[in-house]
Amino acid sequence: MRGGLRRPYRPLQVIGVLAAVLSAAVSLQFSPAERAGTRPIPDKPNLGALGERLNTNTIAIVSGNPNATYLNIAYDLSDVLDDGDNFRILPVIGKGGGQNIRDVRFLKGIDLGITQSIILNEFRESNEIGNIDDKIVYIAKLFNEEMHVVVRADSGINSLAELNGKKVNFSDVGSGSQLSARDIFKRLGLQAQEVNMGQADALEKLKSGELAATILIAGKPTGAMGKLRAADGFRFLQVPFSKPLQTDYLPAVLGHDDYPGMVEAGDDVDTIAASAVLIAYNWPEDSDRYRRIAKFVDLFFPKIVELQKPPHHPKWRETNLAAVVPGWTRFPEATQWLARNHDQQAKTDATRDQFDQFIATLRAAGANFTLDNADARNQLFGQFLKWQAQH
Numbered sequence: 364m365r366g367g368l369r370r371p372y373r374p375l376q377v378i379g380v381l382a383a384v385l386s387a388a389v390s391l392q393f394s395p396a397e398r399a400g401t402r403p404i405p406d407k408p409n410l411g412a413l414g415e416r417l418n419t420n421t422i423a424i425v426s427g428n429p430n431a432t433y434l435n436i437a438y439d440l441s442d443v444l445d446d447g448d449n450f451r452i453l454p455v456i457g458k459g460g461g462q463n464i465r466d467v468r469f470l471k472g473i474d475l476g477i478t479q480s481i482i483l484n485e486f487r488e489s490n491e492i493g494n495i496d497d498k499i500v501y502i503a504k505l506f507n508e509e510m511h512v513v514v515r516a517d518s519g520i521n522s523l524a525e526l527n528g529k530k531v532n533f534s535d536v537g538s539g540s541q542l543s544a545r546d547i548f549k550r551l552g553l554q555a556q557e558v559n560m561g562q563a564d565a566l567e568k569l570k571s572g573e574l575a576a577t578i579l580i581a582g583k584p585t586g587a588m589g590k591l592r593a594a595d596g597f598r599f600l601q602v603p604f605s606k607p608l609q610t611d612y613l614p615a616v617l618g619h620d621d622y623p624g625m626v627e628a629g630d631d632v633d634t635i636a637a638s639a640v641l642i643a644y645n646w647p648e649d650s651d652r653y654r655r656i657a658k659f660v661d662l663f664f665p666k667i668v669e670l671q672k673p674p675h676h677p678k679w680r681e682t683n684l685a686a687v688v689p690g691w692t693r694f695p696e697a698t699q700w701l702a703r704n705h706d707q708q709a710k711t712d713a714t715r716d717q718f719d720q721f722i723a724t725l726r727a728a729g730a731n732f733t734l735d736n737a738d739a740r741n742q743l744f745g746q747f748l749k750w751q752a753q754h
Contacts, residue, residue, distance in 0.1 A: 419651070420450045422659050424475040425457040425466045428535070430562055432582035432678060433459065433477045433639075436505065439675045444662050452659075460539025461486075467499065467644050468492055474656055479508065479539045479580075480638045480688050481546060481611050487690075500645045500694045502660060506681040507636035508539070509615045510547070511579045511588050512600040515569060520576065523551060523602060529575035531555040532565040540580040543637050550607040562587035569597075576600065580637060582678040583621045592624040599625055602634040612637055620732075640688055648695065657696035664700050673744055680718060721747045 424440065427433030437454035445451050455473065457463050463476035464486055486495055514520045520529075534540035536559045548555055558565075558574065565577035579587060591597045599622075604614040615636035619628040626632055646653040670679045685701055687693070725732060732743055 419655070420448060420658075421453055422451070422474045422655055423453040423455050423472055424477070425455045425463050425470075425473050426477055427457055427459045427463075427538070427581075428561065429456065430585060430587035431459065431579075432506075432508065432585055432676065433457070433463075435586075435676045436477065436582075436639075436678065439670055439679065440663065442675070443666050443669055444659075446662075450658065450662060458535055458537040459541075460537075461542045462537035463539075464495075464499065464642070465492060465537075467642055468495060473644075474652065475502070475641060475643050475659070477505065477639055477641055479543060480504070480640050480691075482539055482542050483640065483642070483688075483691060484611070485542060485546065496692075498645055499642050500692050501688050502641040502643055502656075502663075502694050502697050503682065503684050504686040504688055505639045505641055506582050506678040507613055507615060508580050508639050509583045509617060509636045510543075510602050510634045511581070511583075511585070511617065512576055512602060512634070513566070513569065513579075513588070513591065513597055514576045514600050515572075516593065516596050516598040518575065520600065523548075523553060523600065526555050526576055527553045529555060530558055530573070532560055532562075532568075532574055532577040533557045534565075534577075534579055535559055535561060539637070540578055543580050544578045547608065547612075547635070551605065566591075566597075582639065582676070583617060584677075588622060588625070591622065594624075597625065599632040599634075601632055604633070604635055608635055638688070640691075643694055645692075645694075656694065660694065660696045660700055664697070664704070718747055721750050724750075 424437045426437035434454060434456060437452070441452035441454055457466060457476070460478040460482045463478045464482065466473045467476040469492075483495075483499065486492060512523065520526065531544075533544040533555075541557075541559060545557070555575075560568075562577060562579055565574060568574045569577055579585060581587075599617055604612070612635040615634050616631040617626055617634055618631045619626045643656050644652070646656070664684055667679070667682060667684060669675075671682070684697075
């Protein structure tokens with residue numbers, strides 16, 4: 364052939380060259396020990412120690428349903444106090460006040476719970492879960508929970524007395540709303556046809572006329588009530604602070620800042636409120652569970668000022684760590700912390716009182732402001748700090 368003879372094509376020779384190239388590449392990628400078939404095995408993590416650390420430093424708090432204030436409060440605690448594996452708050456969705464007392468008393472995985480002081484007293488009197496005087500202690504009084512009574516705007520119902528004999532939703536079974544609503548109606552001599560369901564279902568039945576009213580007792584503003592609009596045919600019912608209620612409840616209002624879609628500016632709705640309390644099981648002082656709750660107190664109490672700042676729930680601004688719950692024993696570490704930090708707590712209380720005074724000053728001057736969102740609260744708090752410096 365032209366150009367001379369070609370060397371014969373040898374596929375086996377080509378395969379040999381490729382194998383040599385691949386072998387060299389493999390040798391470059393792996394260490395001598397790996398090439399010798401003795402690839403080192405990574406150290407196994409000490410899973411037992413990790414599990415022990417997580418359990419020792421995690422505390423569970425039973426709260427309420429997603430539309431209630433308790434879960435927001437528990438989440439705020441988690442947001443502010445969580446420190447990775449060193450300490451962790453685990454918010455647990457619960458039924459609310461009554462069931463939370465049962466859960467703190469009996470559930471092995473629950474350390475803390477939020478309930479109402481009036482319900483604690485009811486459980487003591489009824490003895491339905493035994494004597495709890497030496498089983499339940501409180502950490503702190505948290506805030507007030509307002510009674511929300513919703514009726515249709517065209518229902519013609521203008522007082523609680525007009526709900527006598529009618530079908531009324533007292534919220535979920537075991538909730539603080541259910542038990543406190545029963546107590547309130549009993550004190551006022553009223554007997555409603557009680558039904559129990561979540562607020563979303565109750566509002567639909569209220570629209571259709573199957574219910575005369577629905578009741579929620581929770582710290583304002585609540586998620587469930589915040590969705591309501593007067594334009595959709597709803598109205599809050601006034602609840603006067605009558606004499607039968609004055610021994611265990613407080614006067615309160617639902618205002619435009621709380622529910623701009625339901626309450627016109629200047630047309631506050633009178634209502635009543637109950638006290639929310641953070642409780643724990645009364646563990647022996649030499650137990651791991653006691654030490655865990657003591658650690659929570661030592662982290663929680665110094666951070667109350669941070670919790671009272673936006674964007675956390677505005678109800679934190681009502682918290683006075685030194686406030687007592689009459690007739691109940693405080694968790695020993697909480698009492699000791701307050702004794703050690705008396706001066707600092709007095710400053711915290713003074714700051715809260717000054718903020719309340721600042722808000723009252725704005726309202727008296729006819730200022731137009733809102734607390735309905737994080738940006739508005741942040742702006743208002745900045746104004747408060749300037750006002751505080753001047754006063």
